[in-house]
Amino acid sequence: MNSTDVVLFLRIIQNVLDDSGEVAETMQYDLKGRVIIITGADSGVGKATAIHLARLGGTVILACCSTARGLQALDEVRCAAESSRVEMMLVDISFQYSIRQFVADFKRRYEHLHVLIHIAASFDPTQKKPILTPDGLETVFATNHLGPFLMTYLLLDTLKDSAPSQVITTASNGLISDPSLDIEFDNLYGERKFNAQHAYYHSRHAQVMFTFDLAERLRGTGISVHCVCLGHVAIPDERLAHLPRWAQSMYRVKSKFSISLEKMAETYAWLAADPVAQHQTGGYWDAPGHAARANENA
Numbered sequence: 001m002n003s004t005d006v007v008l009f010l011r012i013i014q015n016v017l018d019d020s021g022e023v024a025e026t027m028q029y030d031l032k033g034r035v036i037i038i039t040g041a042d043s044g045v046g047k048a049t050a051i052h053l054a055r056l057g058g059t060v061i062l063a064c065c066s067t068a069r070g071l072q073a074l075d076e077v078r079c080a081a082e083s084s085r086v087e088m089m090l091v092d093i094s095f096q097y098s099i100r101q102f103v104a105d106f107k108r109r110y111e112h113l114h115v116l117i118h119i120a121a122s123f124d125p126t127q128k129k130p131i132l133t134p135d136g137l138e139t140v141f142a143t144n145h146l147g148p149f150l151m152t153y154l155l156l157d158t159l160k161d162s163a164p165s166q167v168i169t170t171a172s173n174g175l176i177s178d179p180s181l182d183i184e185f186d187n188l189y190g191e192r193k194f195n196a197q198h199a200y201y202h203s204r205h206a207q208v209m210f211t212f213d214l215a216e217r218l219r220g221t222g223i224s225v226h227c228v229c230l231g232h233v234a235i236p237d238e239r240l241a242h243l244p245r246w247a248q249s250m251y252r253v254k255s256k257f258s259i260s261l262e263k264m265a266e267t268y269a270w271l272a273a274d275p276v277a278q279h280q281t282g283g284y285w286d287a288p289g290h291a292a293r294a295n296e297n298a
């Protein structure tokens with residue numbers, strides 16, 4: 001075991017010990033009147049975050065890629081949160097035309113946006129070669145970084161008009177396994193080398209850098225910007241179905257040592273609702289009030 005493995009192992013143990021599920025009960029924020037967009041809200045952490053924020057009274061827009069999965073999530077979130085202030089809107093975050101359509105549609109329907117949460121992501125460990133989007137971009141980088149960048153940029157005017165407001169992005173604590181990672185400007189299409197895990201971490205690293213940069217650019221505007229550093233989160237079985245058996249077994253074992261979706265959703269809820277988080281900017285958090293360490297090059 002090298003030192004990175006030891007750090008990862010200790011973090012997993014910490015997550016398991018921390019996973020008491022008690023914080024959710026004590027989160028007493030009131031998000032009534034706050035309009036919140038969550039991408040990737042039909043599954044995993046995105047859906048758990050949507051339930052959490054809708055329970056706190058927020059008006060939650062589930063930004064989803066698939067109509068069927070989005071509508072099913074809409075039912076589940078409304079029912080679990082006992083709230084009718086939940087809506088589903090379609091967007092393919094890897095495709096720039098779709099993002100522009102989503103934003104135009106959102107602005108027609110809503111005057112304000114208080115919290116924009118980017119959780120949607122592409123990661124398929126079985127992918128062997130780069131796949132290009134209709135815009136000619138590498139899909140992992142387009143979905144996990146360029147799409148969130150464009151959506152944020154197109155919504156900045158509404159976020160400014162709605163201040164105090166927030167942008168919350170997502171990264172991964174797996175980034176610590178590659179501390180010297182930097183942006184590969186000569187490999188943005190996976191043209192020099194490609195493997196799924198590297199492409200994923202590369203796009204996540206870009207999101208962390210984007211968060212820190214945007215926080216500085218928006219200082220004084222009333223928009224705070226934070227990134228959530230996700231640990232190992234329990235992945236629902238239906239998300240594993242397409243993987244080879246060995247990978248399914250590996251993820252199932254990993255799930256036993258994972259933080260629950262509900263627990264992870266608390267960090268997004270804390271950032272979206274707590275005045276302490278709202279008065280800071282440029283933070284990188286792995287739990288409510290707990291700062292994570294970003295890679296050196298970020």
Ligand SMILES: NC(=O)c1ccc[n+]([C@@H]2O[C@H](COP(=O)([O-])OP(=O)(O)OC[C@H]3O[C@@H](n4cnc5c(N)ncnc54)[C@H](OP(=O)(O)O)[C@@H]3O)[C@@H](O)[C@H]2O)c1
Binds near residue numbers: 239
């Ligand atoms: N799970 C972990 O252990 C872990 C660890 C570190 C970081 N993370 C990050 O944490 C976040 C949540 O993880 P999770 O395990 O909860 O994810 P998940 O269940 O796999 O959900 C990913 C979501 O992203 C959506 N999505 C994918 N491509 C999209 C596109 N082109 N346009 C719009 N939506 C798209 C998916 O929609 P469909 O349902 O339509 O596919 C799904 O709702 C992700 O950003 C992930 O990278 C996860």
